[in-house]
Amino acid sequence: MSLDLIKYIEEPHPLTGITNSKLAMWLFLATEVMLFGGLFSAYIILRVGAPDWPHGSEYLNVPLATANTMVLIISSVTMVMSWASLAMKSLPKFKFYMTMTILLACVFLVIKYIEYSHKFHLELYPSTNNFFGIYFTLTGLHGLHIIGGILVNTYFLLTANKSWAEHPKMFTGRIEAAGLYWHFVDLVWIFLFPVLYLL
Amino acid sequence: MSQDHHHQELGFIQKYIFSVDHKVIGVQYGVTALIFLFLGFCMMMLMRWQLAYPGEEVPILGGLLGSGWLPDFMSAGDVDASTYNTLGAMHGTVMIFLGVVPLGVGAFGNYLVPLQVGAPDMAFPKLNAASYWTYFAGGVVMMLGFFMPGGAANSGWTSYPPLSIFASNGQTVWLVGMVLLITSSLLGSVNIIVTIIQLRAPGLSFFKLPFFVWAQLVTSFILLLAFPPLEAAGVLQLMDRVAGTSFFLPTGLVQSNMPLEIAGGGNSLLWQHLFWFLAHPEVYVLILPAIGIVTEIVVNNTRKPLYGYKTLVYSGIFLGFMSFLVWAHHMFMTGMGETMSDFFQVTTMIISIPSVVVLTVLIITLWGGSIRFNVPMLFAVAFLPMFAIGGLTGLPLGLTASDIYFHDTYYVIGHFHYVVAPGTLFALFAGIYYWYPKVVGRKMSSFWGKIHFWGSLISINLVFFPMLLQGISGLNRRMYDPTFYEHGASIQSLNVIISYAAWALGLVQLIFILNFFLSIKFGKKVGDNPWQATTLEWATPTPPPHGNFLSEPTVYHGPYEYSVPGRTEDYLPQHVQA
Ligand code: HEM
Ligand SMILES: [Cu+2]
Numbered sequence: 001m002s003l004d005l006i007k008y009i010e011e012p013h014p015l016t017g018i019t020n021s022k023l024a025m026w027l028f029l030a031t032e033v034m035l036f037g038g039l040f041s042a043y044i045i046l047r048v049g050a051p052d053w054p055h056g057s058e059y060l061n062v063p064l065a066t067a068n069t070m071v072l073i074i075s076s077v078t079m080v081m082s083w084a085s086l087a088m089k090s091l092p093k094f095k096f097y098m099t100m101t102i103l104l105a106c107v108f109l110v111i112k113y114i115e116y117s118h119k120f121h122l123e124l125y126p127s128t129n130n131f132f133g134i135y136f137t138l139t140g141l142h143g144l145h146i147i148g149g150i151l152v153n154t155y156f157l158l159t160a161n162k163s164w165a166e167h168p169k170m171f172t173g174r175i176e177a178a179g180l181y182w183h184f185v186d187l188v189w190i191f192l193f194p195v196l197y198l199l
Numbered sequence: 200m201s202q203d204h205h206h207q208e209l210g211f212i213q214k215y216i217f218s219v220d221h222k223v224i225g226v227q228y229g230v231t232a233l234i235f236l237f238l239g240f241c242m243m244m245l246m247r248w249q250l251a252y253p254g255e256e257v258p259i260l261g262g263l264l265g266s267g268w269l270p271d272f273m274s275a276g277d278v279d280a281s282t283y284n285t286l287g288a289m290h291g292t293v294m295i296f297l298g299v300v301p302l303g304v305g306a307f308g309n310y311l312v313p314l315q316v317g318a319p320d321m322a323f324p325k326l327n328a329a330s331y332w333t334y335f336a337g338g339v340v341m342m343l344g345f346f347m348p349g350g351a352a353n354s355g356w357t358s359y360p361p362l363s364i365f366a367s368n369g370q371t372v373w374l375v376g377m378v379l380l381i382t383s384s385l386l387g388s389v390n391i392i393v394t395i396i397q398l399r400a401p402g403l404s405f406f407k408l409p410f411f412v413w414a415q416l417v418t419s420f421i422l423l424l425a426f427p428p429l430e431a432a433g434v435l436q437l438m439d440r441v442a443g444t445s446f447f448l449p450t451g452l453v454q455s456n457m458p459l460e461i462a463g464g465g466n467s468l469l470w471q472h473l474f475w476f477l478a479h480p481e482v483y484v485l486i487l488p489a490i491g492i493v494t495e496i497v498v499n500n501t502r503k504p505l506y507g508y509k510t511l512v513y514s515g516i517f518l519g520f521m522s523f524l525v526w527a528h529h530m531f532m533t534g535m536g537e538t539m540s541d542f543f544q545v546t547t548m549i550i551s552i553p554s555v556v557v558l559t560v561l562i563i564t565l566w567g568g569s570i571r572f573n574v575p576m577l578f579a580v581a582f583l584p585m586f587a588i589g590g591l592t593g594l595p596l597g598l599t600a601s602d603i604y605f606h607d608t609y610y611v612i613g614h615f616h617y618v619v620a621p622g623t624l625f626a627l628f629a630g631i632y633y634w635y636p637k638v639v640g641r642k643m644s645s646f647w648g649k650i651h652f653w654g655s656l657i658s659i660n661l662v663f664f665p666m667l668l669q670g671i672s673g674l675n676r677r678m679y680d681p682t683f684y685e686h687g688a689s690i691q692s693l694n695v696i697i698s699y700a701a702w703a704l705g706l707v708q709l710i711f712i713l714n715f716f717l718s719i720k721f722g723k724k725v726g727d728n729p730w731q732a733t734t735l736e737w738a739t740p741t742p743p744p745h746g747n748f749l750s751e752p753t754v755y756h757g758p759y760e761y762s763v764p765g766r767t768e769d770y771l772p773q774h775v776q777a
């Protein structure tokens with residue numbers, strides 16, 4: 001049996017209705033849910049146990065974070081468009097939307113950087129109290145996920161010509177899986193934003 | 200195989216070091232894990248010296264290890280308190296995370312799952328290699344701790360704060376190593392699950408899967424869902440240590456009579472909850488692959504169908520599910536409250552039911568069979584009573600009334616070692632003897648195998664049974680000098696007996712190591728199916744080539760069609776049309 005016989009890389013499995021990489025992505029997202037679930041429960045337990053806990057809006061920059069929320073939501077849309085472009089067999093459009101997604105992700109990081117440096121300027125560090133501790137930990141970890149997404153998407157963008165020419169179906173599938181990841185990262189932010197900034 | 204000739208052009212490095220073949224990766228996992236098991240064993244032998252002869256210099260090794268090239272390790276040639284703590288923490292960590300799990304899941308899972316489901320490889324061969332190398336890196340990083348000032352991690356394998364937050368930098372390395380190991384496990388388990396769900400051969404429906412594959416499936420799901428919360432906890436502890444946060448540090452901590460300069464407001468129990476949310480399910484990660492291995496071997500050697508296959512499968516799934524609901528039975532003594540304790544007592548009693556069902560199924564399977572007592576079967580059969588002792592001694596720990604007394608004594612050490620050492624380790628030995636011929640093409644010597652078996656069985660019981668007695672007498676665990684209190688000093692002779700038994704156990708393992716390596720060259724040559732087994736891995740050439748099967752197999756039967764009436768042979772392989 002040759003290794004080319006690893007099945008369901010391009011075509012979905014007839015019974016599960018899903019390709020290998022999509023199933024793997026869902027499983028990976030399950031681990032991410034457990035990871036952030038663990039961190040959120042830590043947040044809840046710390047907050048419930050604290051005699052007083054600052055309101056996020058007193059210390060954090062809500063307008064900037066709102067802008068960032070918009071940026072990520074738009075990037076999710078462009079991510080879907082990039083996949084849809086492949087489904088409609090248009091590589092140039094794919095490249096355009098993928099570039100947009102990556103740029104928007106970078107915008108998010110820049111805004112985050114402005115927020116962070118402002119905090120450091122005011123001498124507010126993770127060690128200041130557990131509110132800032134959890135703020136920096138959660139947003140930092142989320143930021144790492146954004147960076148991971150940027151790296152993967154850039155790789156897909158740079159290798160797009162070759163992959164599209166050789167394995168168009170597989171490539172479309174991969175972009176779909178990358179999209180699932182990207183939406184998840186957005187979703188985490190949509191939890192983080194109210195929990196840290198508003199409540 | 201005709202399309203496959205280009206594989207022969209691969210050089211040695213690509214073929215054996217950076218291979219993406221699941222079988223090579225399985226062997227890499229296996230060899231690395233055995234090396235770590237050996238290291239963990241050596242650490243334990245140093246501890247056993249100290250426990251038998253507290254404060255005395257370790258012969259020979261004291262001079263070698265204590266000469267200063269390992270900072271703060273046995274500086275005076277004896278196993279001093281801080282060295283003992285390091286050894287204890289690292290023995291536990293190495294045995295579990297670098298030894299048994301990589302052997303049970305990484306090695307056996309990797310090698311056998313694609314073969315038993317009739318697939319050419321894992322679903323993601325490159326991811327598989329990445330998983331091995333991340334594991335390797337995690338192990339190396341953790342070991343670096345020994346070369347750092349203050350030595351390797353020394354806060355127990357449980358790393359409870361606040362102690363662990365103020366421990367030397369070996370703890371930081373431990374945390375980084377853990378994050379790598381967790382990443383490796385997650386990659387591996389995604390791969391195993393996708394392979395089992397997507398790549399089963401035509402005709403191989405879920406209820407025709409060998410039980411070993413089911414065990415790997417449930418294990419992988421446990422790893423997938425239980426490890427990330429520990430990763431979260433690890434990140435939080437890293438922040439506490441490196442960035443000065445106080446997630447696990449309550450207000451008002453005092454060290455050496457000085458109030459600590461920290462923000463405070465944290466919660467030490469939070470770590471314990473997050474840790475045990477992984478670490479109890481981890482017990483089933485240790486035991487399920489073992490049960491899978493034992494099932495294959497017991498059925499093969501009783502030559503009759505498995506009694507209650509579906510019962511076994513449903514029990515396995517139920518075990519996996521329940522394992523997420525019992526974690527706080529490790530925390531009865533923390534004052535977490537009666538409601539919590541009651542809940543976790545009940546769930547703990549419930550989870551013992553499927554474990555008993557599993558044992559019963561296997562014992563009834565033995566009933567009335569014409570049993571072949573070869574070496575794998577000896578280990579597999581011995582697993583049953585050993586696991587039973589481990590399980591039954593756990594019940595008093597699951598009930599608060601008796602746990603008040605037993606908590607943190609050698610009774611606990613005896614209990615869980617019965618599960619992981621004569622339990623899981625015996626199953627892993629059974630598996631090695633059983634599948635070795637498929638990997639190498641030769642059998643390991645059964646004469647030396649039998650000596651290895653009887654020697655291990657006797658000495659390992661002499662190690663762990665007395666520990667139960669020590670615990671009943673109240674001897675505390677994690678004590679570097681067991682004679683410090685009167686109640687310990689009065690039973691010190693037990694410690695001497697245990698240590699002699701532990702060294703005997705070590706000697707017997709040398710026989711295994713020699714047998715393992717020498718049989719590669721001198722073992723008896725065997726054919727493709729030396730045990731007359733039914734499952735798909737025996738339908739491959741020996742050793743299986745890259746790509747495994749000569750042509751894609753089709754499955755017609757369940758996994759354990761032994762002694763089928765009307766056939767000349769007493770077994771009916773899954774891929775043979777009757
Ligand atoms: C086979 C022979 C083994 C022997 C003789 C042995 C012996 C010991 C001893 C003497 C201790 C320390 C007791 C104390 O000071 O509290 C210990 C602790 C421990 N062992 Fe083993 N062990 C063996 C195998 C294993 C295996 C196979 C595993 C896991 C799979 C394991 C996991 C642990 C753990 C988790 C601890 C607790 C460490 C801590 O207190 O943090 N051991 N063992
Ligand atoms: Cu437990």
